[in-house]
Amino acid sequence: MMPYTNSFGRFTYAFVLFLSVVVGFSDTQLVINVRNQGGDVVQENISANVSDDTVTLEFQRSDGTLVTQLIDFKNEVQVLKSLILGEEERGQSQYQVMCFIFHFPKDSFISSDAMSKLRQKNPGTIRTPEEDLGRTNRTMDYVVFVQHSGMISPYIPDLCAEAGTNVYARHEDIIKWAALQGISETSYLTAIKAFPSTPNLFLSNDLRIEDTSSLPSCTDTKNMLTQCQCHLELCIGWYPCGLKYCKGKGPTKNSVMSYRCGIKTCRTCHLFAYYVAQKQMCLWDE
């Protein structure tokens, strides 16, 4: 075990990266108790797959919504999947599954390798993040065809299979991924489609919209059968967003060496705006 001293704060004690001790684990899942902003405690499951270079974080919100975040470090892709329970009293017995795919900025989550080595001393502890990164607005202007989504990240077809046609991305991220892969943007044409031209069962040709941003918000739409721009906020209440380094005595006299001794933790929210063909697909946005 790495040494640590008093001066590095309480959190170092509670949450230490046992870098030298834990070797070759792959089946580890951390279960973290997180106090959310409403005061409820939500259990987050976080696991890493080092060979795939992925991290998966999963939790169930107090309203029943199941949220899965997948980070594919290699392809700089993150996916937020939400499974929202239907409102039975309004005739929705089914659940709705949606996937939001967007660019993953490097270094905004600890590596899958560091994640796989993270252990908590007191698993029962209820945690709050050190830093609140606030909310990011993301307007999803593209639909992703899930059967071809493997070209964005090989994990999307499985993860988002249930979402069907409710898989969304953004043009600005497609540009980033194309550059990263060294391919042209047009290579993605089999996998994506801009919203306005999306054929829809409920939408006749003359009703096609030309500009998603000109759509009324579902909040302002009264008719359950009209298209509108839906908003969904998904927050990750606690995650390891960086490593902390501590200084200790080096191998030789008077030398100082720095080593990883803990993690920095963050909270962040994503507000997604996206097209729905009918307001009844967006009943929470009122």
Ligand SMILES: *[C@@H]1O[C@H](CO)[C@@H](O)[C@H](O)[C@H]1NC(C)=O
């Ligand atoms: C990691 O991914 C590989 C390849 O997809 C898979 O075979 C393995 O079971 C995964 N490991 C864990 C712990 O899920």
Ligand SMILES: *[C@@H]1O[C@H](CO)[C@@H](O)[C@H](O)[C@H]1NC(C)=O
């Ligand atoms: C988290 O993991 C526990 C234990 O493996 C499991 O019972 C629970 O259903 C998981 N929760 C979620 C939201 O995946």
Ligand SMILES: *[C@@H]1O[C@H](CO)[C@@H](O)[C@H](O)[C@H]1NC(C)=O
């Ligand atoms: C994000 O969206 C919300 C709701 O639509 C809006 O009130 C807010 O001003 C937006 N923030 C930014 C930075 O665009």
